[in-house]
Amino acid sequence: MKEVRVRFAPSPTGALHIGGVRTALYNYLLARKHNGKMILRIEDTDQNRYVPGAEQYIKDALKWAGIEIDEGPDIEGPYTPYRQSERKEIYAKYAQQLLKEGYAYYAFDSADELEAMRNRLKTQKGANPQYDSTTRMEMKNSLTLIEGEVNEKIKNGEPYVIRLKVPASEEVELIDLIRGKVTVSTSQIDDKVLMKSDGMPTYHLANVVDDYLMKISHVIRGEEWLPSAPLHVLTYKFLGWENEMPAFAHLPLLLKPDGKGKLSKRDADQMGFPIFPLNWTDPKTNELAEGFKERGYLPEALINFLAFLGWNPGTEQELFTLEELCNAFDIERIGKAGAKFDIQKANWFNQQYLRAKTDEELGHILMADLKVNGIDCETERANAIANALRERITFPKDIAELGKIFFIAPQSFDEKIASKKWNEEAIAVMTSLKEEVKKSDELTAKTAASVLEKTTTSLGIPQGKIMQALRLALTGGASGPDLMITMALLGSDEVSSRLTYALNTLGGK
RNA sequence: GGUCCGUUCGUCUAGGGGUUAGGACACCAGAUUUUCAUUCUGGCAACACGGGUUCGAUUCCCGUACGGACUACCA
Numbered sequence: 001m002k003e004v005r006v007r008f009a010p011s012p013t014g015a016l017h018i019g020g021v022r023t024a025l026y027n028y029l030l031a032r033k034h035n036g037k038m039i040l041r042i043e044d045t046d047q048n049r050y051v052p053g054a055e056q057y058i059k060d061a062l063k064w065a066g067i068e069i070d071e072g073p074d075i076e077g078p079y080t081p082y083r084q085s086e087r088k089e090i091y092a093k094y095a096q097q098l099l100k101e102g103y104a105y106y107a108f109d110s111a112d113e114l115e116a117m118r119n120r121l122k123t124q125k126g127a128n129p130q131y132d133s134t135t136r137m138e139m140k141n142s143l144t145l146i147e148g149e150v151n152e153k154i155k156n157g158e159p160y161v162i163r164l165k166v167p168a169s170e171e172v173e174l175i176d177l178i179r180g181k182v183t184v185s186t187s188q189i190d191d192k193v194l195m196k197s198d199g200m201p202t203y204h205l206a207n208v209v210d211d212y213l214m215k216i217s218h219v220i221r222g223e224e225w226l227p228s229a230p231l232h233v234l235t236y237k238f239l240g241w242e243n244e245m246p247a248f249a250h251l252p253l254l255l256k257p258d259g260k261g262k263l264s265k266r267d268a269d270q271m272g273f274p275i276f277p278l279n280w281t282d283p284k285t286n287e288l289a290e291g292f293k294e295r296g297y298l299p300e301a302l303i304n305f306l307a308f309l310g311w312n313p314g315t316e317q318e319l320f321t322l323e324e325l326c327n328a329f330d331i332e333r334i335g336k337a338g339a340k341f342d343i344q345k346a347n348w349f350n351q352q353y354l355r356a357k358t359d360e361e362l363g364h365i366l367m368a369d370l371k372v373n374g375i376d377c378e379t380e381r382a383n384a385i386a387n388a389l390r391e392r393i394t395f396p397k398d399i400a401e402l403g404k405i406f407f408i409a410p411q412s413f414d415e416k417i418a419s420k421k422w423n424e425e426a427i428a429v430m431t432s433l434k435e436e437v438k439k440s441d442e443l444t445a446k447t448a449a450s451v452l453e454k455t456t457t458s459l460g461i462p463q464g465k466i467m468q469a470l471r472l473a474l475t476g477g478a479s480g481p482d483l484m485i486t487m488a489l490l491g492s493d494e495v496s497s498r499l500t501y502a503l504n505t506l507g508g509k
Numbered sequence: 510g511g512u513c514c515g516u517u518c519g520u521c522u523a524g525g526g527g528u529u530a531g532g533a534c535a536c537c538a539g540a541u542u543u544u545c546a547u548u549c550u551g552g553c554a555a556c557a558c559g560g561g562u563u564c565g566a567u568u569c570c571c572g573u574a575c576g577g578a579c580u581a582c583c584a
Contacts, residue, residue, distance in 0.1 A: 011584045046583055111582080128511045128580075161582050179514070188512050188580095196582040203584050227513055227579040252515080253578070260576055305521095308533090312522060316532055335522080338577065342520045345534050391547040421544095453543095467544040479545035 004036025005217045008062075009207065011043045012054035015280035015289065016061045018341075019222065019254040019263060022306045026251060026334070027220045028067045029307070032326035036217070040072030041210060042083045045200045052283060055083075061277040065299050066322050071214075079214045084206050091201035094209050094239060095162045095194050103238035104194060106160050107131075107141035108153055130190035133168040159197035164204075164235065166191050172230040177218075177249040177331050184230040192231055204228065208235045211246055219246045220331075223338075224262075226250045249331055252310050255338040263341050265289070273343040277302070296395030301350040309339040319352055351394045362386035362399055369400035375407050385489060388481040402480065406489055409498050410476025413506060417468055417478045422506050425461045426469035432459060433470075434499035437492045448487040448495075473502035 008024040010016060016024075031038040040062070042055055055073065062069065071077025081087055098104035109117075114131070117139065121129030129135075136143060141163070142150045154160065170186040194205040201209070211219060229248055236245045254263040257271055268275035278291035292302050304320050312335075313320070313328040320328065354362075363383035370377050377385075385403045393399055413422075433455045440447050452470075456463045471483055474495065480486060487495050 009584090013584075043584065049583065107582095114582090122510095130580075159582090163582095176514095182513070184513070190580085193582050198582080200582090202582070207584090222578090223514070224578055225584090230513090250514085255577080257520085262578080308521065310521090314523070316523085318533060337515055339522090340520060342534070345521060348534055392545090456543095462543075464543045469544095471544060477545090481546080482542085483544065 002217050003215070004031055004034035005039060005215050006031050006036065006220060007039040007041050007211070007214065007216050008067075009041040009043050009210075009221075010058050011046065011049070012051060012058065013046070013049040014051050014054055014282070015276040015278075016058045017263075017265075018275055018277065018292070018306070021061065021065055021067075021277055021302075022254065022309060023220065023222055023251060024062055024067050025065070025303060025306055026311070026329075027218075029326055029329035030218060030220065030331060031070070033329050037070040038068065039077070039214060039216070040069040040075075040082065041214070042073055042085075043203065043206065044083060044085045045196075045202065045206055047085075047198065047200065057278065057280060064293055065277060065303055084210065085200070087206075087210070088199060088201075090213070091195065091205055091209055092199070095201070095205065098164070098194070098238055099162060101238070102165065104162050104164050105136075105142045105191075106150055106154070107139065107163050107191075107193075108145075108158060108160050109140045113140065128188075131163065132166060132187075132190045136163075136165075136191055161193045161197050162195040163191040164194050164231070164238070166231070166234065172233050174229050174233050174248060176226070176229070177247055178252075178334050178336060179226075179250065182226070182229070186230075186234065189231050189234070192228075204231060204235065208232050208239065208241075212236070212239070212241050212244060216246045218249060218331075220249045220251065223250045223253050249334070252335055253338040254309060255340045257341050257343065267341075271343065273346075296397050297346065297350050298353045298396075301353040302346065304353070305346045305349045308345075309341070310335050319349075347394050354393055354396065355390055357390075359383040359387045359390070362390060362393075365396045366399045366403055369397060370403075370407065373400075377407070381406075381489070388485045388489065392481065405475040405477070405480060405486075409494070409501065410474075413472055413476050413502065414478050417472050418506055421466075421468040421472060423469075425459075426466045427503065427507070428459055429455055429461055429466045430469065430473055430499050430503055434496045434503070437487075437495050437499075440492060443488050443490075443492040443495065445482070445484040445488045448484045452484075473506070474498050 006027040008027050010020055028038050030036070040059070044050055044055070059069075059072075069075055071079070071082065073082045095104060099106070117131070117135060118129040121135070131139065166189045167186045172184050172186060172189075174182045176182055192204050193202050195201055229250065233245065236242055255261060256263050256267045263275070265275045274290050274292045274295050276289055276291045277293060279294050280289045280291065281287065282289070293299070300322065303322055303325070307320065307325050308318070311329070311333055314333055360383055363379060363386040366386055367377050367379070367382045385406055386399060389399055389402050392402060433452065436451050436455050437443065440451055452463065456466065467483060468478065471478065471480060474483075474486060474490065490498070
C-alpha cells in the first residue's frame with residue numbers, strides 16, 4: 001500500500017473553527033492508523049483576508065488538542081515550503097503548462113464586465129450565469145482576442161487571470177470514500193480562475209498542485225468542497241496526474257444545535273459555548289472569544305467528543321484516548337449526514353475525563369485556583385477536598401467553586417432551606433453539637449458521625465430531620481459533598497464557630 | 510433558481526430484507542445515600558412520506574417532501 005500522507009490545509013484568516021479541529025483530527029487519525037504522515041499546509045493565497053497571528057493560533061490549537069504535525073511550515077519535510085504564498089512560482093509553472101496545452105486561457109475581463117455578464121444571463125429563465133463554454137466566447141480572453149492583442153495586453157501590464165477551459169459537456173466521475181460515486185456534468189462547472197491577477201493561485205489550482213507534489217494520498221476535507229471536487233479531478237486530468245490522484249473523503253458538516261445550517265460563531269455565542277479551541281482576540285475588533293481550553297474543556301474530552309461527531313467505532317465503547325482513536329479509526333465508519341453540535345454531550349465527556357484524574361491532579365488544580373484568590377492550602381488538604389468533590393464536577397473550576405466553602409465561612413444562608421429546616425429541633429441539635437464537637441480534638445468523618453449521633457439520640461431527634469439544617473449552618477447552602485466528610489475537612493473549631501454564627505444569625509440562643 | 514449531498518429516539522448514533530429496532534447524552538421515576546450530588550434500576554422516545562421490487566421492507570430501487578452545501582480573481 002502507498003504511504004498514507006494526509007494534510008490539514010487551513011487558511012490563516014482567523015481562529016481555527018471547531019469544525020476545522022475535527023477535520024484535522026480525522027486526518028491525523030488516518031495518518032496515525034496507517035503509520036503515515038500528517039502535513040500542515042497553510043493556504044494563504046488570499047492576501048486580502050490574511051490575519052496576522054492566525055497561523056500561530058492554528059499551530060497552538062492543534063498542539064493543545066494533541067494533534068501532532070509531521071511536516072509543516074516550521075517542521076522540516078521533504079516538500080518545503082508548506083506555506084502556499086511561498087510557492088508562487090510553482091503554481092505559475094503549472095498554469096503555464098495548462099496554457100500551453102490548451103487547457104487554460106488568459107482572461108482580461110474586469111469585475112464590472114463580469115457582473116454585467118451575470119446580470120444579463122440572470123434575466124434568462126433558469127439559466128445559471130457562469131463563465132463557461134457557453135459564455136466564454138463573448139468575453140475578453142485569449143480565446144476571443146488575437147494573439148498579438150493578448151501579448152500586448154500582458155506586456156502593458158493589464159491585469160489578467162488564467163482560467164481553466166472546462167469542456168462543454170462531459171461526465172466527470174469521482175469516488176468519494178464516504179459517499180461513493182459522484183458524477184457531475186462539466187456543463188455545470190464554470191471556467192474557474194486558476195491564477196488571480198495578483199499572481200497568486202486560487203485554492204483550486206494550489207490544492208491540486210500541492211497535493212500532487214506533496215504526494216498526498218487522501219484528501220479529507222469538509223463537505224463544502226464536494227461541489228468543486230469534480231473540478232479538481234478535471235484539473236488532475238489536464239495536468240496528466242490522473243493516476244496519482246489522491247483518494248477523496250468529504251466529511252459531513254457540524255451543524256447548529258437547533259435548527260439547521262452550518263455551525264457558526266453566532267450560534268455558539270447565542271447558546272453560550274465556545275467555537276474556537278483557544279482564546280482568540282480578533283485583531284480588528286479587539287473582541288475576545290473564549291476558547292474551549294479556557295472554558296475548562298480538557299483536550300482529551302473535546303477530542304473524544306469531536307471524534308464521535310460523524311464517526312463511531314461500531315462498538316459500545318464511548319471513552320477513547322487519542323491513541324485508542326488512532327487504532328479504532330476507519331474512514332468507512334464515517335457517517336454521511338451532518339451532526340448537530342450538542343454541547344451537553346461535550347460536557348459529559350469532560351466530566352468523565354475530569355473524574356478520571358487523581359486526587360493529586362485535582363488537588364493541584366484546586367490549589368492553583370485558590371492561590372489566584374489569595375488563599376493558601378496544604379497539598380494534603382487540597383487532595384482530600386478534591387476527593388470529596390470529584391463526583392460533582394464538570395469543569396476544573398468547579399472544584400474551587402464548590403470547594404470554597406472549606407475556606408470561607410458562610411455569610412448568609414439559603415432562605416428557602418432556612419425557613420423550611422431551621423426549626424426548634426435544629427436549633428437544639430446545633431446548640432448541643434457545637435459544644436460536643438469541641439470535645440473531640442481529632443474530627444474525622446467517623447468521629448463526626450458518632451458525635452452527631454450521640455447528640456441527636458440524647459435529644460431524641462431523628463438525624464434525618466436536621467441534616468439539611470446542619471448543612472445549611474455549615475455551608476450556607478443546600479447541597480454539597482458528604483456532610484460528615486465536610487465536618488472532618490472543616491475541623492472541630494471551624495464547625496463549632498460556624499454553628500455559633502448560624503445560631504446567632506438564623507436564631508437560636 | 511441550478512448542481513451536488515443528505516434524512517433511524519429531542520441529540521450523537523448502531524443495525525440492516527424477517528430484530529421486542531440496540532447503546533450513549535438529555536429528560537422523568539424508583540432505590541441507595543440518615544441531606545443534595547454520585548451510583549444503581551426502570552421509563553419516555555426513532556426508521557420523513559408515497560410508490561415499486563419481494564412471501565416479507567426501516568433496510569434495495571424510483572419519486573416527493575424536508576434539510577444542507579456550493580453557485581467569487583474566498584478558502
